[in-house]
Amino acid sequence: MKKPLILVVDDQQINIDLLKRIVISLGYNVITSTNGEDALKKVELHSPDLVMLDIMMPGMDGYKVAEKLKGDEKTRRIPIVFITGLKDLENNIRAFEIGADDFFTKPFNMKLLGVRIRSLLKQKMLNDKLVGMEKVLVTLARTVEAKDPYTHGHSERVGRIAGKIAVRMKLTKDEINLLSWAADLHDIGKIGISDTILHKPGRLEPAEWKLIRKHPIIGRQICESLPSPGELLDVIESHHEHLDGSGYPNGKSGDDISLYTRIISVSDVYDALTTDRPYRKRYTPSEAIQILEEETRKGWWDKDVLELLRVVIQ
Structure with missing residues (x-):
């Protein structure tokens, strides 16, 4: 040694x-x-x-x-x-x-x-070992993405958008690093979902949708084996939650949804809307913002985060 x-x-x-x-x-x-x-x-x-x-x-x-x-x-x-x-x-x-x-x-x-x-x-x-394990998980997450041409590069793009929003919010370097890590790993739970469901070109059946909604919990379970910050695990599990409680998997609402999660959620949805998917063509940036504005009025997203998203994509 x-x-x-x-x-x-x-x-x-x-x-x-x-x-x-x-x-x-x-x-x-x-x-x-x-x-x-x-x-x-x-x-x-x-x-x-x-x-x-x-x-x-x-x-x-x-x-x-x-x-x-x-x-x-x-x-x-x-x-x-x-x-x-x-x-x-x-x-x-x-x-x-x-x-x-x-x-x-x-x-x-x-x-x-x-x-x-x-x-x-x-x-x-111990920290070096942790970093090594992080890299393995990030590689695993990106391998899952790479299997689907529609999601290839998604986590990296989410990380870039979230990072720009975080800089505008004057978050610390450590907080920005945590957001980058969360962006890399937020969809790792999809490794536990069948490719047939993930790549289905049409509308999902209720049973298939039920399985898809489990990927945040699967992701948290995968990353719980690491001595990960609680905030990271929270983002992985909660990035599909809505401020009004209508999201999944746990129906969290309001202050129970962290700022990190709010940033990743909006960045995630924006990137998903502006890229082609098996079931639809991409929206333009302005169309995606309009959709996010409508969903914010419903009570889903943080309006301050959305406003900063509008600024950083210009």
Whole structure:
């Protein structure tokens, strides 16, 4: 099994030597850097499993390094441990606001630091496994879509629309990421529905429609095997619910339907309306908006989300 790799960043060689000895004593590999710019290059080149970071350095300080790492999708899951001589609470708070995973002031307890490093590396390993499982599920969901030329690319388009709406709503990066994940997986439950029903060119029989309405619950059951956020499971199960309670599978209404679900639902319906289906030709964007407006007046959709949809598709 490959040993974890830790990047130590400090502008003082004496500190680097001390931290390097600690890392090696824990049985891990180590690389070092003396400034922020070089640290970012080494992260890109070596993909370390954890970064130990000083704050006060010439040029790019530790805060800026952490902001860049936590702001990049490729590196945001790398644990960051600040180790600094700054003792005031304000610096501690700022570090955690940026996304630091721990904060030690010098002089520090070496045993405690070792315990935290082990703990953070274990958590990262679990997170990496989770990401791998997510990718498998997303691939599975897209494979289901790809079998049908009418729905091929649907989840990706829903994700793009939902993401644009979320940006207009000033949602956080984590919230936007959750929406993207939800868009990818919202229809994964269709894997449990017969292709004959999914691709039927005519009107569904009542028994067939009853089966179709089960796909949100099947999707939730598939994703429950993951340590998934509750919000994600809720979107998967609830994306066909209506605000007036007339949707399925559980007849949820009003505030029981989350903002994430409201965004995905409107994005989902808009994309479905503007693409060809076995039983009808696509609607134009303006026709689709008119249909959504009528359904909003019935009490199905969130009018604020619909208004933002109108803006982002222009």
